[in-house]
Amino acid sequence: MPLLQVDRLSIGFGGIQALAGVRLTIDQEEILTVIGPNGSGKTTLFNCISGVYKPDAGEVNFEGESLLGLSPDLIAQRGIARTFQNLRLFLHMTVLDNLLLGRHIKFRRNPVHAFLRIRREELRHRGVVEEIIDFLDLQAYRQVRVSDCPYGVQKRVEMGRALAMEPRLLLLDEPIAGLTSEEKDETAYRITEIRGRYRTAILLVEHDLRIASKLADRMIALDYGKKIAQGTPEEVQKTPEVIKAYLGED
Amino acid sequence: MTQFLQYVISGLATGSVYALVALGLALIYRSTRILHFGHGDVTTAGTFFAFTLLGLKAHFIIAFGAALLFGAVLAMAFYFCVLIPAQRREATQLGQIILTVGLGLILQGLVAHFGGTEPQSFPFPLSDTRIYRLGGLVVSQLSLGTFGIGLLACLLFYLLVQKTRLGLAMRATSENLPAAQTMGIPTRQILALSWGLAALLGVLAGLFLAPALLLDPFFMLEPFLKGFAAAILGGLNSLPGAIVGGLILGVSESLAGGYVSIAFKNTFAFLVIILVLMVRPEGLLGEEFIERV
Numbered sequence: 001m002p003l004l005q006v007d008r009l010s011i012g013f014g015g016i017q018a019l020a021g022v023r024l025t026i027d028q029e030e031i032l033t034v035i036g037p038n039g040s041g042k043t044t045l046f047n048c049i050s051g052v053y054k055p056d057a058g059e060v061n062f063e064g065e066s067l068l069g070l071s072p073d074l075i076a077q078r079g080i081a082r083t084f085q086n087l088r089l090f091l092h093m094t095v096l097d098n099l100l101l102g103r104h105i106k107f108r109r110n111p112v113h114a115f116l117r118i119r120r121e122e123l124r125h126r127g128v129v130e131e132i133i134d135f136l137d138l139q140a141y142r143q144v145r146v147s148d149c150p151y152g153v154q155k156r157v158e159m160g161r162a163l164a165m166e167p168r169l170l171l172l173d174e175p176i177a178g179l180t181s182e183e184k185d186e187t188a189y190r191i192t193e194i195r196g197r198y199r200t201a202i203l204l205v206e207h208d209l210r211i212a213s214k215l216a217d218r219m220i221a222l223d224y225g226k227k228i229a230q231g232t233p234e235e236v237q238k239t240p241e242v243i244k245a246y247l248g249e250d
Numbered sequence: 251m252t253q254f255l256q257y258v259i260s261g262l263a264t265g266s267v268y269a270l271v272a273l274g275l276a277l278i279y280r281s282t283r284i285l286h287f288g289h290g291d292v293t294t295a296g297t298f299f300a301f302t303l304l305g306l307k308a309h310f311i312i313a314f315g316a317a318l319l320f321g322a323v324l325a326m327a328f329y330f331c332v333l334i335p336a337q338r339r340e341a342t343q344l345g346q347i348i349l350t351v352g353l354g355l356i357l358q359g360l361v362a363h364f365g366g367t368e369p370q371s372f373p374f375p376l377s378d379t380r381i382y383r384l385g386g387l388v389v390s391q392l393s394l395g396t397f398g399i400g401l402l403a404c405l406l407f408y409l410l411v412q413k414t415r416l417g418l419a420m421r422a423t424s425e426n427l428p429a430a431q432t433m434g435i436p437t438r439q440i441l442a443l444s445w446g447l448a449a450l451l452g453v454l455a456g457l458f459l460a461p462a463l464l465l466d467p468f469f470m471l472e473p474f475l476k477g478f479a480a481a482i483l484g485g486l487n488s489l490p491g492a493i494v495g496g497l498i499l500g501v502s503e504s505l506a507g508g509y510v511s512i513a514f515k516n517t518f519a520f521l522v523i524i525l526v527l528m529v530r531p532e533g534l535l536g537e538e539f540i541e542r543v
Contacts (some may be wrong), residue, residue, distance in 0.1 A: 050432060052428070071431070071438075072428070072431040072432055073430075073431045073432075073433075073434050073435055073436050073437060074434075076431070076432055076433060076434030077434045081432070082432055084429075088426055088428060088429035088432070089426070089429065090421070090422055090425045090426055090429065091425070091426075092421075092425055092537075093421065093422075093425070097418065100418065101418060101419075101422050101430075101433050101435075102433060104415065104418070104419060104422075104433055104434060104435055105433070105434035105435075161433070165433070165434065
């Protein structure tokens, strides 16, 4: 059974059909990349999976259970974490606090139990967060307010916050957009590392075709809310519709 | 000099009550962007609840505890039963603010109906007339208790917001609600809890004000307006600002009443606020929220 199964997903805003019958599946620990020109529905797809939008029709199943009708916080608790194209960080908090917020859902629910073991719990969560700080090379920024960090660091913080949730599915919305070329390569390397280290599947929206094809196990292409191609990165890039819709711009 | 200190001390006691009211208003504003015009009336309702229980010979501790809880439940019920349905129907910010005015008017009517409109004296364990002397200074037991409780409540509240996991979730929710939701934080429950906590702080202020004033359905109107002013003075979205604003307002109006004229007591305080806001429109400790596009 696939980890995530999206079937005939459709949603419209006013007269615009943002998604029209999109199907896709992701397996455990797989990296699936979604490409497509601006306005092709990539981010809308993310918003439907993470519960920000309610689709008009279709199915979203995660680990065999439907996610439709669940609020974003309940979907996060099921094990889906995401990042945003325009970063949604807690700018007034430190980097460390932002990462610790990712642990919020992992604390024990029962307050009495939690109180008794609070020390050990706390240490465990700190441990996980420190490991992420090392992995993303954020030591120098631990106690810095996020609003005072450079853009590249903020992007890493957002990824770290999602990782702290120990998701089984990670949704990354343009994780390398706006970075310097050196940072882009670093981030690409980290994304491949994440899969092995955190045993999570990754659904990736990306504009940069070179890096998108390097990272992807499989790729799908969207245009005007419709899926126009799927397969290996090479296959997708050879599809005439993709060349016309996406590469034809160049 | 002694007289100056005397005015400051009595100002601090009143100021701590304003701080509690302001804290509640700031808490609600920063997490939901709603100016809660029914806050004073929720407080009045809670205080009347305590008054009724005391009339039934309940112990002070039980009556006060129940009143705090009553106020909190009232505010949370309003959030869940009125505000959330209104938000589902896409009520504007202004519409939601008007709803809080409505809540205030309804509660005013209910309190007048069940509690009567005659001013009544509120029995209290601390006395207004028993006084302590320290050097040349005089302070009543009630003022001392009010200041102590106000300070303690502010401290506990600070610890809750800054040092606990719940507080972290509250800060996250008020700073960026969609992001908090993606972190798996149940933002609706957190916001309801903020409304409840705000009411609890308000009722606490009401309980300590009632013995100093007389209890009637409108006794919180002036303290509510002062609390509002204090919150704006401190910067509406800043919690420490609300506390500082409350204390400054209390002291400055006490000084104005003492040195200028008692008739100027209210005027002068608001004059101070106008001056401060002309220099710092975002309030003393307020920060302009940065909106990302």
